[in-house]
Every structure is written in structure tokens, then in C-alpha cells.
Amino acid sequence: MSLHHILLGCLAKPASGYDLQKEIDQALSHFWSVQLPQIYPTLRRMEEEGFVASKMKASKAGPPRRVYKRTAKGKEALVDWLLEGPIFGGERRHYLAQLYFLSEVGDPEKALVFLEDLRSIMEARYEQLAEIETGWRKEFGADYPDGFPDDEFYRHLTFDLGINIAKIYADWSARSIARLKARMK
Amino acid sequence: MSLHHILLGCLAKPASGYDLQKEIDQALSHFWSVQLPQIYPTLRRMEEEGFVASKMKASKAGPPRRVYKRTAKGKEALVDWLLEGPIFGGERRHYLAQLYFLSEVGDPEKALVFLEDLRSIMEARYEQLAEIETGWRKEFGADYPDGFPDDEFYRHLTFDLGINIAKIYADWSARSIARLKARMK
DNA sequence: CTCTGCATGTAATTCGTTACATGATTTA
DNA sequence: TAAATCATGTAACGAATTACATGCAGAG
Numbered sequence: 001m002s003l004h005h006i007l008l009g010c011l012a013k014p015a016s017g018y019d020l021q022k023e024i025d026q027a028l029s030h031f032w033s034v035q036l037p038q039i040y041p042t043l044r045r046m047e048e049e050g051f052v053a054s055k056m057k058a059s060k061a062g063p064p065r066r067v068y069k070r071t072a073k074g075k076e077a078l079v080d081w082l083l084e085g086p087i088f089g090g091e092r093r094h095y096l097a098q099l100y101f102l103s104e105v106g107d108p109e110k111a112l113v114f115l116e117d118l119r120s121i122m123e124a125r126y127e128q129l130a131e132i133e134t135g136w137r138k139e140f141g142a143d144y145p146d147g148f149p150d151d152e153f154y155r156h157l158t159f160d161l162g163i164n165i166a167k168i169y170a171d172w173s174a175r176s177i178a179r180l181k182a183r184m185k
Numbered sequence: 186m187s188l189h190h191i192l193l194g195c196l197a198k199p200a201s202g203y204d205l206q207k208e209i210d211q212a213l214s215h216f217w218s219v220q221l222p223q224i225y226p227t228l229r230r231m232e233e234e235g236f237v238a239s240k241m242k243a244s245k246a247g248p249p250r251r252v253y254k255r256t257a258k259g260k261e262a263l264v265d266w267l268l269e270g271p272i273f274g275g276e277r278r279h280y281l282a283q284l285y286f287l288s289e290v291g292d293p294e295k296a297l298v299f300l301e302d303l304r305s306i307m308e309a310r311y312e313q314l315a316e317i318e319t320g321w322r323k324e325f326g327a328d329y330p331d332g333f334p335d336d337e338f339y340r341h342l343t344f345d346l347g348i349n350i351a352k353i354y355a356d357w358s359a360r361s362i363a364r365l366k367a368r369m370k
Numbered sequence: 371c372t373c374t375g376c377a378t379g380t381a382a383t384t385c386g387t388t389a390c391a392t393g394a395t396t397t398a
Numbered sequence: 399t400a401a402a403t404c405a406t407g408t409a410a411c412g413a414a415t416t417a418c419a420t421g422c423a424g425a426g
Contacts, residue, residue, distance in 0.1 A: 002279060003413075009286035018377055028285065031278035038414055040379055061423050062376035075289070082290050086280035086303045090386085093216035094187060095271035100213065100343050101194035103336040104260070105267050111339070118271045146364065151288040153368065154296070157361050158285050164353045172346050179331065183338065188385080203405055223386055225407060246395045247404035275414085 003042050004051075006032055008078040011052060011070040012151075017043055018065070027155075030162050043068055051077055108184050115180060119173035126166040133163060188227050189236075191217055193263040196237060196255040197336075202228055203250070212340075215347050228253055236262055293369050300365060304358035311351040318348060 006028070010020050017039045024034050043066075046052045051074035059065045070078075095118065102111050140147040148156050191213070195205050202224045209219050228251075231237045236259035244250045255263075280303065287296050325332040333341050 002277070006282055009282065009289065012289070016377075017379090028282065029276075031276055031281035031285075033275055033277075035415065036377090037379080037381095037416080042413090044379095059376070059422090063378060063420090063422060065377065078286065079290055082283055082287060082299070083295060085299060086283060086306065088280060088306070090218055090277055090279070091214075091216055092187070092218075092275055092277060094275070095273060096216035096343055096346070097191055097194065097213065098267055098271060100216075100340055101263065102267060102339040104194065104197070105264055110268060114267070114270060121271065121273070146368065153365075154287040155285055157364075158281055160361070161281070161354070161357050164357055165350060168349045168353055169346070172349060176342050176345070179342075180338075183331065186384090201405075202407090220387060221405090222388080222407080222409095227385095244394090244404070248392090248394060248406065250405065 003034060003038060004046060005078060005081045006034075007039070007042065007046065008051060008070055008074050008081075011068060011074065014067050014069045016065040016067050020068075031158070046074070050074075108180065112177065112180055112184075115173060115177050119170070119177060122166065122169040122173050126163070126170045129159070129163040129166050132159075188219060188223060189231060190263060190266045191219075192224070192227065192231065193236060193255055193259050193266075196253060196259065199252050199254045201250040201252050205253075216343070231259070235259075293365065297362065297365055297369075300358060300362050304355070304362060307351065307354040307358050311348070311355045314344070314348040314351050317344075 006024065007020060010023050015023070017036065020043075021034060021036050021039055024032055043052065043054070047054055047068070050071060052068045053071055054066050054068045056064050057067050098114070099118075102114060105111055105114075137144050145156055145160065191209065192205060195208050200208070202221065205228075206219060206221050206224055209217055228237060228239070232239055232253070235256060237253045238256055239251050239253045241249050242252050283299070284303075287299060290296055290299075322329050330341055330345065
């Protein structure tokens with residue numbers, strides 16, 4: 001029961017399965033991912049159980065869209081989930097597991113390549129977030145970061161965490177490369 | 186094919202399913218989790234496919250143990266996985282998804298409780314890691330953090346990242362609480 | 371006319387969790 | 399004698415990925 005709640009959260013405004021996938025992929029990608037074939041049956045089951053309701057609507061470009069709305073029961077279920085308090089568990093970061101076992105490759109040159117790949121990904125991620133923040137600073141001026149309306153405030157908290165972590169990752173990967181190089185001499 | 190590789194990584198030394206679960210739970214918990222009922226059938230399948238080999242051995246306390254060793258084919262598969270480069274995707278952090286939608290609870294007092302729960306967890310996590318690091322500093326003195334042998338070097342990289350992230354989380358959650366309180370006035 | 375984006379879905383399979391079942395040894 | 403730790407596993411279910419199948423509309 002997890003995608004279930006994510007979808008309820010996203011359905012503050014009516015949306016189709018396709019829309020939802022895109023939103024998750026863009027705005028929530030740092031802590032969640034889904035594929036379309038998981039979304040469609042989940043939404044259907046949620047409708048059967050009364051958490052959402054759907055209507056077919058014509059689309060400008062492409063086939064008709066099934067647009068979902070959250071019901072009162074859906075909103076209630078979402079709030080219940082939020083009031084459970086922070087849910088931990090099921091963390092899965094493949095790249096850290098790989099790093100943990102990296103000595104098994106034997107050759108430090110290859111380990112170095114791994115770390116450099118990691119660094120370029122992490123730096124790109126940080127740059128991307130930093131650009132977004134620059135945009136906000138221009139837009140809000142001195143009101144940043146506290147000029148957001150209520151709903152965006154909590155979203156900004158996740159952003160704030162995200163950019164700080166991205167920075168740590170970028171610094172850490174650069175430092176790790178240096179440590180490995182020093183050790184190779 | 187993910188637990189598969191984690192188990193191969195842990196099997197640098199022979200171990201039983203029970204041992205493996207404990208190791209993952211202790212040393213890898215920040216980026217991986219498993220339950221025993223997933224481990225047993227996975228190991229069995231891995232043995233059928235020739236990645237590991239098992240022998241029954243008597244135990245001091247309790248029932249006999251099925252102890253697994255990694256085969257040459259297993260080691261090869263592990264190295265192949267590591268050489269694929271860093272694998273991203275499938276991130277899942279429930280508590281951040283919850284935070285993202287937290288405005289839906291309406292009442293900021295309840296949101297505050299959520300953030301305070303988060304903070305106490307994050308601070309405890311940081312303290313725990315800081316204690317471990319203090320121990321190492323005492324043990325290695327000026328050689329810390331570079332006095333580790335090769336295999337522990339990479340493990341220390343994951344630790345170094347972990348403690349930095351834990352600190353960020355602790356600071357961020359305290360800051361977020363302050364921001365929310367300021368906004369509630 | 372081909373490629374990209376829009377938009378829906380099914381089927382098969384794999385991965386992961388929870389509940390259940392069993393039983394020995396050690397510690398309080 | 400009750401609880402904790404050791405140790406294995408099965409069964410049922412739920413969550414997630416991959417492959418497959420279909421078809422329209424607009425841009426180049």
C-alpha cells in the first residue's frame with residue numbers, strides 16, 4: 001500500500017495515469033519511481049475500492065484520457081497515512097551496495113572509474129537543483145525561502161533537503177576520488 | 186537480480202542465510218534491507234544455478250546450519266555487476282513522500298509532530314554513527330581515515346557518506362521545525 | 371514517411387513482505 | 399518456566415518490472 005498513497009497525494013488535482021507518471025518522474029524522482037504498467041491497474045483497483053473516481057475525456061493530441069479525481073474517502077486515507085508518522089524501511093540504493101563491495105574488482109583503476117562516474121552524476125544532479133534555486137531567488141528575492149504558500153512550503157522542505165544532500169554527494173565523491181588516488185601512489 | 190548480487194558480495198566469507206541477514210541488517214542497513222524468507226529461496230536458486238555451494242554444519246546453539254560458499258562463477262558474476270558502473274533507480278523513501286504531501290493534513294500542529302519525529306530519528310542515527318567514528322579515531326589516531334586495508338577502505342567510503350548525510354538530515358530537520366514554527370506565528 | 375509524444379492497457383515474471391510452522395539452546 | 403537467540407523453511411500475498419500490443423496527432 002504505498003503507490004496507492006503516492007497517487008492519492010498527487011491527485012490533489014484531477015489527472016490521468018499518464019499525467020501521474022510524469023509528475024512522479026519529474027517532481028518526486030528523488031524519492032520515488034514508477035512505471036506506467038504499475039499505475040494503471042493500481043488506479044483501477046483504487047476506483048473499485050472507492051478512493052478515486054474516473055471519467056473519460058477527449059484529448060487534443062492522441063487517444064481519449066481516463067481522468068481520475070480523488071474522492072472524500074481517498075482524501076481521508078491520504079491523511080491517515082500522513083498521520084501514521086514517518087515511515088522508514090525498504091531503502092534500496094544499488095550504487096552504495098556496489099561501492100561497499102568495490103574492493104572485489106581488484107583493480108583500483110576500475111574502482112576509480114566507478115567513483116568518477118558517480119561523481120559526474122552527482123555533480124550534474126547538484127547543478128540541476130542549484131539552477132532551480134537560483135530561479136527562485138530571482139523570483140522571490142529576500143522572501144526566499146519563506147515566501148511559499150502552505151502546500152509549496154512542505155514541498156520546498158523536500159527540495160531543501162535534496163539540494164543539501166546533492167551537495168554532500170558531490171563533495172564526498174570528489175573527496176573519495178582524491179583519497180583513492182592518494183592510496184594508489 | 187539485486188539481492189542476488191548483495192548476497193554474493195557478503196559471501197566473501199562462508200555464511201549461512203541467518204548470518205547473511207544479520208550482516209545486511211547491521212552493516213548495510215542504510216542502503217539495503219531484507220527479510221529471512223527472501224534470503225532462503227534466493228540462496229537455494231543461486232545454488233541451483235551454480236553461483237554458490239552449500240554444506241550442512243552442526244551449530245553450537247540451535248539447529249544445524251546450511252553454510253554457503255561463493256563459487257568462482259559467483260565471484261565472476263559479482264565483479265561483472267560492479268563493472269556495470271553505478272546503478273540508479275527504484276529509490277523509495279516513504280517519509281519524504283509523506284513530507285511532500287504534508288500540507289494535506291491541514292493542521293500545522295500535526296505537521297510539526299511529524300517533523301519532530303523525523304528529527305529525533307535522524308539525530309539518533311547521527312549520534313550512533315558519530316560514536317563509531319569516535320571509536321575509530323581513538324584506534325587509528327592520525328591514520329584515520331586512511332589507515333584501513335583495501336577492502337575496508339571502500340566500506341569506509343560508504344560510512345563517510347552515511348555520516349555526512351546523517352548530519353545533513355539532523356540539521357535540516359531542526360531548521361525545518363524552526364521554519365514551520367516561524368510560519369505558524 | 372518516420373520519429374516523437376500522447377495515451378491506454380494486458381500478460382508474464384520477478385522481487386519482496388507477512389504470516390505461519392517448527393524446534394533446539396541459553397539466560398534471566 | 400518464560401523469554402531471547404539461534405536456525406531453517408513454506409505459503410500466500412502484494413508490489414514492481416519487462417515485454418507485448420495498439421493506435422492517433424503533429425513535427426520534421
